[in-house]
Amino acid sequence: MNPVKALEHHGQAVWLDFLARGFVANGDLKTLTEADGVKGVTSNPAIFEKAIGGSDEYDGAIGVALAQGDQPVAELYEALAVEDIQHAADVLQPVYHQSGGNDGFVSLEVSPYLARDCEGTIAEAERLWRRVDRRNLMVKVPATPEGIPAIRHLISKGISINVTLLFSQAMYIAVAEAFIDGLEAYAKSGGDPAQVASVASFFVSRIDSAVDKQLDDKIAKANDPAEQAKLAALKGKIAIANAKLAYQHYKRLFTGSRWDQLAARGAKPQRLLWASTGTKNKAYRDTLYVEELIGPNTVNTVPPATLDAFRDHGQLRDSLEDGVDQAEQALAALQAAGISLEAIADHLLADGVQQFSDAADKLLGAVAQKRAKVLGARIGAQTLALDATLGQALAEYSEQWRAQGLVRRLWARDAAVWTGSDEAKWLGWLDSAAAAKAKQRDYQELASWVQQRGFTDAVVLGMGGSSLGPEVLAQTFAPRAGFPKLHVLDSTDPAQVRAIRNAVTLPTTLFIVSSKSGGTTEPNVMKAYFYDEVSKAVGADKAGDHFLAVTDPGSSMEKVAQQQRFARIVHGEPTIGGRYSVLSPFGLVPAAVAGIDVGRFLDAALTMVRGCGGDVPPAQNPTVQLGLALGLAGRAGRDKVTMLCSPAVADFGAWAEQLIAESTGKDGKGLIPIDGEPLGDIARYGDDRFFIDLRTAGEADRNADKLAALQQAGHPVARIVLNSAEDIGQEFFRFELATAVAGAVLGINPFDQPDVESTKIKTRELIAAFEQSGALPAEAAVFSSAELDLFTDAANAAALRAAGAQDDLVSWLKAHLGRAGSGDYLALLAYIERNAAHIEALQSMRLALRDALGIATCAEFGPRFLHSTGQAYKGGPNSGVFLQITHDAADLAVPGQAASFGIIKAAQARGDFNVLTERGRRALRVHLKGELGSGLAALGAALTKALSKG
Ligand SMILES: O=P(O)(O)OC[C@H]1O[C@](O)(CO)[C@@H](O)[C@@H]1O
Numbered sequence: 001m002n003p004v005k006a007l008e009h010h011g012q013a014v015w016l017d018f019l020a021r022g023f024v025a026n027g028d029l030k031t032l033t034e035a036d037g038v039k040g041v042t043s044n045p046a047i048f049e050k051a052i053g054g055s056d057e058y059d060g061a062i063g064v065a066l067a068q069g070d071q072p073v074a075e076l077y078e079a080l081a082v083e084d085i086q087h088a089a090d091v092l093q094p095v096y097h098q099s100g101g102n103d104g105f106v107s108l109e110v111s112p113y114l115a116r117d118c119e120g121t122i123a124e125a126e127r128l129w130r131r132v133d134r135r136n137l138m139v140k141v142p143a144t145p146e147g148i149p150a151i152r153h154l155i156s157k158g159i160s161i162n163v164t165l166l167f168s169q170a171m172y173i174a175v176a177e178a179f180i181d182g183l184e185a186y187a188k189s190g191g192d193p194a195q196v197a198s199v200a201s202f203f204v205s206r207i208d209s210a211v212d213k214q215l216d217d218k219i220a221k222a223n224d225p226a227e228q229a230k231l232a233a234l235k236g237k238i239a240i241a242n243a244k245l246a247y248q249h250y251k252r253l254f255t256g257s258r259w260d261q262l263a264a265r266g267a268k269p270q271r272l273l274w275a276s277t278g279t280k281n282k283a284y285r286d287t288l289y290v291e292e293l294i295g296p297n298t299v300n301t302v303p304p305a306t307l308d309a310f311r312d313h314g315q316l317r318d319s320l321e322d323g324v325d326q327a328e329q330a331l332a333a334l335q336a337a338g339i340s341l342e343a344i345a346d347h348l349l350a351d352g353v354q355q356f357s358d359a360a361d362k363l364l365g366a367v368a369q370k371r372a373k374v375l376g377a378r379i380g381a382q383t384l385a386l387d388a389t390l391g392q393a394l395a396e397y398s399e400q401w402r403a404q405g406l407v408r409r410l411w412a413r414d415a416a417v418w419t420g421s422d423e424a425k426w427l428g429w430l431d432s433a434a435a436a437k438a439k440q441r442d443y444q445e446l447a448s449w450v451q452q453r454g455f456t457d458a459v460v461l462g463m464g465g466s467s468l469g470p471e472v473l474a475q476t477f478a479p480r481a482g483f484p485k486l487h488v489l490d491s492t493d494p495a496q497v498r499a500i501r502n503a504v505t506l507p508t509t510l511f512i513v514s515s516k517s518g519g520t521t522e523p524n525v526m527k528a529y530f531y532d533e534v535s536k537a538v539g540a541d542k543a544g545d546h547f548l549a550v551t552d553p554g555s556s557m558e559k560v561a562q563q564q565r566f567a568r569i570v571h572g573e574p575t576i577g578g579r580y581s582v583l584s585p586f587g588l589v590p591a592a593v594a595g596i597d598v599g600r601f602l603d604a605a606l607t608m609v610r611g612c613g614g615d616v617p618p619a620q621n622p623t624v625q626l627g628l629a630l631g632l633a634g635r636a637g638r639d640k641v642t643m644l645c646s647p648a649v650a651d652f653g654a655w656a657e658q659l660i661a662e663s664t665g666k667d668g669k670g671l672i673p674i675d676g677e678p679l680g681d682i683a684r685y686g687d688d689r690f691f692i693d694l695r696t697a698g699e700a701d702r703n704a705d706k707l708a709a710l711q712q713a714g715h716p717v718a719r720i721v722l723n724s725a726e727d728i729g730q731e732f733f734r735f736e737l738a739t740a741v742a743g744a745v746l747g748i749n750p751f752d753q754p755d756v757e758s759t760k761i762k763t764r765e766l767i768a769a770f771e772q773s774g775a776l777p778a779e780a781a782v783f784s785s786a787e788l789d790l791f792t793d794a795a796n797a798a799a800l801r802a803a804g805a806q807d808d809l810v811s812w813l814k815a816h817l818g819r820a821g822s823g824d825y826l827a828l829l830a831y832i833e834r835n836a837a838h839i840e841a842l843q844s845m846r847l848a849l850r851d852a853l854g855i856a857t858c859a860e861f862g863p864r865f866l867h868s869t870g871q872a873y874k875g876g877p878n879s880g881v882f883l884q885i886t887h888d889a890a891d892l893a894v895p896g897q898a899a900s901f902g903i904i905k906a907a908q909a910r911g912d913f914n915v916l917t918e919r920g921r922r923a924l925r926v927h928l929k930g931e932l933g934s935g936l937a938a939l940g941a942a943l944t945k946a947l948s949k950g
């Protein structure tokens with residue numbers, strides 16, 4: 001008789017430790033049940049990894065699943081696994097019925113990531129039990145200290161459990177007791193214990209592998225041949241001895257009055273299942289772990305190779321209770337030799353969990369890649385070109401992040417991923433796209449309301465994250481017919497405020513006042529001005545109809561909005577900081593108002609979110625790769641993140657800039673975004689750059705040659721190609737997560753902005769002084785001419801004089817610029833109206849500076865950059881050289897308060913400058929006194945002179 005089939009005459013059931021889709025579909029499993037009497041199937045993460053990850057057998061099914069709609073990676077995997085388990089369970093149904101529910105089981109393991117999480121294990125086991133929906137399912141739960149109470153609980157709910165990763169007798173006893181406890185609880189709650197099945201998977205061969213290794217070490221060290229022989233005699237014996245003794249416990253545990261009471265109600269004992277019975281050591285018989293463990297009421301789950309071997313040459317005998325005394329002696333001898341089986345069991349348990357987690361990582365990584373392949377251009381393509389050193393560091397970090405489960409922990413909101421402070425409170429953005437998608441109808445309703453009201457213009461009044469997201473949307477999406485044109489105001493410059501006032505028709509304009517905190521100065525004064533203007537245009541009683549507030553619940557802005565009867569108040573999510581808020585109402589309300597299809601926009605974003613989830617390991621997670629690369633490059637001094645955005649997505653850099661700078665630039669560390677600086681002479685770049693090129697597929701690859709040359713020269717280059725500008729939502733999420741990851745590598749909290757707060761305090765002090773005395777505190781210029789004044793603090797002034805600053809502008813500029821060395825950046829901080837002419841003027845100055853000094857440059861407008869790069873300039877690395885440019889435009893009053901826009905802007909510039917100098921930064925302020933255009937031209941000319949040799 002076939003030896004495999006003959007095992008049933010010894011009371012042992014053979015299960016198969018293998019599963020794959022085709023194997024079930026083509027009838028092989030059925031054949032084994034018939035020909036060999038195989039009575040069950042076990043799976044584990046490593047088995048699914050081989051089946052799904054290691055073949056293309058499932059690619060078709062993944063394609064079909066994705067054709068119904070995109071899905072998270074873990075969900076794609078689980079659907080495949082559940083289907084396989086269901087098919088196998090259906091093939092084994094006849095066995096289940098014929099054996100009266102004793103056999104015919106298929107096992108599916110809970111995620112190995114939950115092995116140390118009792119609650120998580122319970123929830124997942126219950127979910128899988130419901131989802132597979134087969135009586136002949138066993139859910140596999142590991143016998144960790146956290147798994148054991150979960151096992152008890154699950155059994156008490158009538159769920160059949162296969163306890164896995166059992167290595168020690170003590171743990172086995174605890175498991176059997178948990179089973180009996182659980183079963184009693186189930187019976188007590190009215191359940192039928194006959195319906196519950198369980199096996200305790202006692203691992204065998206892994207014990208020998210571990211013990212033999214220690215024996216070999218001892219043998220090598222022993223000098224006495226007799227001692228060596230004694231140790232050698234234990235090799236290949238301990239696993240079987242351990243299992244035999246476990247069986248003796250089984251017999252004791254499942255007899256006696258306690259068990260008899262359950263048995264009387266039809267309860268079936270939890271059988272011991274010999275697992276890990278494929279021979280690992282080629283020196284041993286390939287049927288060893290079957291032949292030596294044959295006995296009644298047991299199961300042996302064997303891999304296909306062991307099944308074939310046993311069918312071919314397996315020796316049958318009732319071996320399980322042979323030599324129990326010798327088994328005890330073998331374990332005693334092992335202990336006497338100084339080898340602790342308990343310690344080995346503990347190690348194997350931890351190692352087993354790790355091995356299955358590793359397999360799950362590999363599996364999910366493979367599914368993520370398959371998903372990305374099917375979705376193709378629906379996900380913006382990202383390529384990273386790094387030199388060997390950075391590439392190596394990235395590979396090592398990716399592996400560290402994988403082994404420590406850091407992507408999962410990040411998504412699980414574990415603050416220890418960063419600095420372990422309050423980060424967990426600021427991670428609402430991880431879910432914001434999904435939360436918004438669930439509220440898609442609200443956005444549609446808002447869009448209809450806007451259409452009905454016939455607004456021609458909509459103006460967002462906000463700062464930083466509250467304004468730059470909407471600005472990208474306004475500039476990236478073409479205006480939609482029937483919807484208002486979207487404008488953004490993020491300035492206290494009187495000329496800029498006036499420019500917006502003149503660009504819109506007040507009676508048909510909607511103002512979106514956006515402030516998470518509600519307390520930010522700029523949106524409050526901008527609102528005060530426009531509310532007054534609208535009141536004058538349409539009557540005070542109707543002004544509120546033209547205003548909509550987006551603010552966090554309970555903010556001061558909300559109260560004002562209620563008092564002034566704003567048409568609508570939309571709440572933000574308090575667990576999302578401003579710079580991460582674009583995929584929440586702060587970006588989506590302006591989007592809906594402008595007629596952008598919010599549902600489609602979010603769908604694109606969610607495609608990226610799913611590709612970067614906690615279930616996607618670092619190496620296959622594009623966003624995590626980008627974040628790690630940025631963080632590692634930053635640590636190595638390549639901290640100037642140079643954003644190159646194509647015309648279709650030109651404004652994205654301004655948003656990314658606020659995100660990256662305000663998130664990472666603190667504690668003397670950080671990344672300095674360089675936005676709007678086109679590529680120059682490749683040879684002039686220092687080794688402090690990281691280039692990110694972003695464009696849409698339809699646009700010319702205008703930087704191709706230069707990027708190739710940069711790459712060639714060893715500069716890190718990330719290239720991102722969006723399918724279309726309308727997929728920009730993906731990029732918001734990509735950069736949010738990448739920034740958070742980079743922050744973790746840099747070792748900072750990416751969700752606070754301590755130095756912005758310092759500037760706000762200084763500004764408030766200056767405004768208070770103005771309110772008291774009617775003037776800002778006097779300041780003394782270090783140099784004065786008819787056209788301009790120069791200001792700086794005593795330390796900077798002394799340093800500049802020592803470097804040659806005399807009684808003329810050019811010498812001061814020359815001294816200042818001379819302080820910028822390699823690895824530094826030069827930032828122009830202009831508190832003037834941001835319009836095309838001024839952008840052009842600053843651009844030409846920065847490019848001249850870049851070309852002459854060979855360093856990175858920033859051209860920023862105040863006060864908007866205060867809520868963006870301002871944090872990094874003050875809190876980040878001390879590598880900035882700052883030239884602040886101020887000018888007093890014709891002033892504009894803020895209704896209801898003494899300080900005008902001009903005063904507020906001046907106070908902001910001075911507050912900013914004071915903090916820069918307090919932080920020991922190299923800073924000089926140029927105050928232009930005459931007409932702004934000619935003042936800028938003169939400054940440009942003076943800079944050129946200062947840069948010229950001699
Ligand atoms: O939305 P709020 O609270 O007005 O803040 C505006 C901006 O100011 C900051 O809080 C600080 O600069 C940013 O993070 C934020 O985007």
Ligand SMILES: O=C[C@H](O)[C@H](O)COP(=O)(O)O
Binds near residue numbers: 164205277301
């Ligand atoms: O349930 C079965 C176990 O997961 C399996 O037998 C482990 O075997 P291995 O030690 O060969 O990986």
